[in-house]
Amino acid sequence: MSHRPDVSQIRAAHARIKDLIHRTPVLTSHSLDEIAGAMLFFKCENFQKGGAFKIRGASNAVALLSDAELRRGVVTHSSGNHAAALSLAARQRGAKAWIVMPSNSPMIKRRAVEAYGGIITLCEPTLQAREETARRIMAETGAVMVHPYDDDRVIAGQGTAALEFLEQVPDLDFILAPVSGGGLLSGTAIAAKGVRPGIRVVGCEPKNADDAHRSLAAGSIQPAAQAVTIADGLRATLAERTFAVLRECVDQIATVTEEEIVAAMRILWERLKIVVEPSAAVTASPALLRQIGAEGKRVGIILSGGNLDLDKLPFG
Amino acid sequence: MSHRPDVSQIRAAHARIKDLIHRTPVLTSHSLDEIAGAMLFFKCENFQKGGAFKIRGASNAVALLSDAELRRGVVTHSSGNHAAALSLAARQRGAKAWIVMPSNSPMIKRRAVEAYGGIITLCEPTLQAREETARRIMAETGAVMVHPYDDDRVIAGQGTAALEFLEQVPDLDFILAPVSGGGLLSGTAIAAKGVRPGIRVVGCEPKNADDAHRSLAAGSIQPAAQAVTIADGLRATLAERTFAVLRECVDQIATVTEEEIVAAMRILWERLKIVVEPSAAVTASPALLRQIGAEGKRVGIILSGGNLDLDKLPFG
Numbered sequence: 042m043s044h045r046p047d048v049s050q051i052r053a054a055h056a057r058i059k060d061l062i063h064r065t066p067v068l069t070s071h072s073l074d075e076i077a078g079a080m081l082f083f084k085c086e087n088f089q090k091g092g093a094f095k096i097r098g099a100s101n102a103v104a105l106l107s108d109a110e111l112r113r114g115v116v117t118h119s120s121g122n123h124a125a126a127l128s129l130a131a132r133q134r135g136a137k138a139w140i141v142m143p144s145n146s147p148m149i150k151r152r153a154v155e156a157y158g159g160i161i162t163l164c165e166p167t168l169q170a171r172e173e174t175a176r177r178i179m180a181e182t183g184a185v186m187v188h189p190y191d192d193d194r195v196i197a198g199q200g201t202a203a204l205e206f207l208e209q210v211p212d213l214d215f216i217l218a219p220v221s222g223g224g225l226l227s228g229t230a231i232a233a234k235g236v237r238p239g240i241r242v243v244g245c246e247p248k249n250a251d252d253a254h255r256s257l258a259a260g261s262i263q264p265a266a267q268a269v270t271i272a273d274g275l276r277a278t279l280a281e282r283t284f285a286v287l288r289e290c291v292d293q294i295a296t297v298t299e300e301e302i303v304a305a306m307r308i309l310w311e312r313l314k315i316v317v318e319p320s321a322a323v324t325a326s327p328a329l330l331r332q333i334g335a336e337g338k339r340v341g342i343i344l345s346g347g348n349l350d351l352d353k354l355p356f357g
Numbered sequence: 358m359s360h361r362p363d364v365s366q367i368r369a370a371h372a373r374i375k376d377l378i379h380r381t382p383v384l385t386s387h388s389l390d391e392i393a394g395a396m397l398f399f400k401c402e403n404f405q406k407g408g409a410f411k412i413r414g415a416s417n418a419v420a421l422l423s424d425a426e427l428r429r430g431v432v433t434h435s436s437g438n439h440a441a442a443l444s445l446a447a448r449q450r451g452a453k454a455w456i457v458m459p460s461n462s463p464m465i466k467r468r469a470v471e472a473y474g475g476i477i478t479l480c481e482p483t484l485q486a487r488e489e490t491a492r493r494i495m496a497e498t499g500a501v502m503v504h505p506y507d508d509d510r511v512i513a514g515q516g517t518a519a520l521e522f523l524e525q526v527p528d529l530d531f532i533l534a535p536v537s538g539g540g541l542l543s544g545t546a547i548a549a550k551g552v553r554p555g556i557r558v559v560g561c562e563p564k565n566a567d568d569a570h571r572s573l574a575a576g577s578i579q580p581a582a583q584a585v586t587i588a589d590g591l592r593a594t595l596a597e598r599t600f601a602v603l604r605e606c607v608d609q610i611a612t613v614t615e616e617e618i619v620a621a622m623r624i625l626w627e628r629l630k631i632v633v634e635p636s637a638a639v640t641a642s643p644a645l646l647r648q649i650g651a652e653g654k655r656v657g658i659i660l661s662g663g664n665l666d667l668d669k670l671p672f673g
Contacts, residue, residue, distance in 0.1 A: 066382065068404075087630045088384075149627075307667055311465075314403045314632040314663035347630035351623055351672040 045286060046193050048235025051200035051228060054101045058198060061100045061133060065089050067209045070312050077328050078336040084206045087317050087347025094202050094225060094345050095126035101198030102187045103130040111136045116184040118171035121150030122274055122346050123189035128159030139184055141174045147273055149350045190224030191280035200228025206341050207236045214338035219324045219345050220244035220253045220294065221275040223283025229343065230290035243333055244294045245324045247272045247302060253279055254294040257287060271302055271355060274320035274346065295327035303355045305329055318349040361602060362509050364551025367516035367544065370417045374514060377416045377449060381405050383525045386628045393644050394652040400522045403633050403663025410518050410541060410661050411442035417514030418503045419446040427452045432500040434487035437466030438590055438662050439505035444475030455500055457490045463589055465666045506540030507596035516544025522657050523552045530654035535640045535661050536560035536569045536610065537591040539599025545659065546606035559649055560603065560610045561640045563588045563618065569595055570610040573603060587618055587671060590636035590662065611643035619671045621645055634665040
């Protein structure tokens with residue numbers, strides 16, 4: 042794994058993309074601190090361009106394409122936020138983006154892809170169908186694959202969120218990020234341990250999609266469960282690339298029940314007055330419920346996005 | 358009206374309260390600018406302490422009390438946000454707050470008052486019942502009335518939002534604020550015209566509670582209609598004090614239908630990723646719908662608060 046991104050590559054990615062993205066704010070709340078018994082800092086990637094952190098990795102990958110590659114365009118498969126982000130990143134450089142989306146992707150995420158000019162192909166909601174459809178499009182168009190997480194350019198880009206976060210709040214004791222395919226968590230862990238070696242890095246995932254937790258416990262990638270979870274952004278599974286980073290740099294994986302996800306989402310909306318999607322609430326829950334031994338500590342929480350159907354809220 | 362607050366009193370209020378309140382951020386959105394055909398700037402008082410601008414006026418009023426008055430405590434009547442704000446402002450100085458609330462106040466606002474230690478007395482949802490109940494409590498306790506808007510200390514405090522806003526975005530062409538009893542709009546108009554005389558000040562209210570619009574058209578205070586509106590913060594009516602300021606300093610009152618309120622609220626949640634209450638959406642709607650002739654201009658919108666029952670959302 043000697044060639045995996047290190048913190049210098051994340052710094053380079055940040056220099057490359059910083060004019061293409063927002064430097065998102067960090068919010069705090071006394072009442073949430075009281076609940077957690079800790080000082081919580083929320084990095085608001087729901088305010089990021091496209092409504093999620095994904096533009097960081099996508100714009101870094103697109104920035105590294107040659108002119109010849111740009112003319113052929115890019116392709117990816119994604120349940121949502123990476124799809125919109127890659128469409129936006131490609132459009133910013135005048136390139137086409139072919140997007141393979143599982144048929145159960147939220148309508149709001151499909152509309153976002155369309156709004157950014159992405160060309161959607163729907164497929165069955167399995168990893169196999171996603172990969173096959175993307176390969177077919179690559180063969181037909183010559184487009185360059187920008188995988189949502191199994192890609193060093195993407196991992197380096199996602200790591201820029203933690204890099205910024207530690208500039209904004211240098212003395213964090215913990216940093217929490219969601220884990221799905223592991224791109225954000227890998228980038229977060231590399232950046233955080235690179236800048237602040239003593240920091241504790243915690244990945245957070247739904248109990249109903251706990252393959253990262255099981256894989257790290259077993260020491261090898263474990264198959265995904267059915268992954269029936271409200272956190273629609275967290276249904277992917279680790280790649281060998283991200284698994285290797287997680288084994289080396291992540292201290293703990295916390296798992297969150299569906300009820301805990303909804304409760305955390307609600308309390309974030311009520312107290313921070315911000316709209317975050319369920320996948321972001323997954324990351325706040327372990328700190329709010331005092332499940333990671335962070336009492337009395339300074340805890341950084343990356344709120345990954347804010348894209349969701351307001352017609353299908355789990356409240357009321 | 359020579360003794361009404363002027364901008365110097367609003368500056369003095371800001372110096373007095375600035376360590377007790379948040380300097381709330383200003384958000385922007387390219388996609389909302391495209392809808393409005395203007396450059397929109399959103400002053401996020403939903404992120405203010407207590408979740409609404411009301412702490413500005415309440416903390417200014419409380420800061421001006423003598424020690425003897427503080428020992429007797431404060432009293433007010435309010436449908437919600439001022440009630441919570443006065444409770445919080447009183448608690449910050451160790452004083453009691455008696456709060457008269459109409460029985461139809463949202464439960465989340467009652468809970469907020471309780472959380473800040475306010476002592477609630479419920480009454481019938483009429484202005485007469487509110488005033489009588491407050492007078493009875495004053496007689497019994499000696500508490501000092503801090504009216505939600507018919508009070509120069511409160512008006513000066515509310516004006517600090519516009520003062521900050523024009524520090525953050527100095528070259529606004531328009532400034533929009535909601536109007537109910539007229540405290541925020543009076544303070545906004547005094548501050549904005551004081552700092553930037555050429556600015557256009559627009560008050561925004563529900564069509565179903567359009568007494569400010571009718572009063573300014575008639576040249577005298579007109580009785581409120583039934584005021585059946587989702588914008589529960591905008592059901593009060595002008596006082597002579599605020600009416601006089603509005604006549605002098607406000608250029609226009611825009612009115613908003615119930616459907617427009619819900620649509621504006623939804624688009625603010627979706628695009629800005631923030632939780633705002635219906636009363637805040639009232640203020641964004643006229644700009645988004647291009648109803649005030651602000652196309653091509655720089656438009657400041659004061660989003661007044663973010664307190665609402667997530668169990669009773671008008672979506673879905």
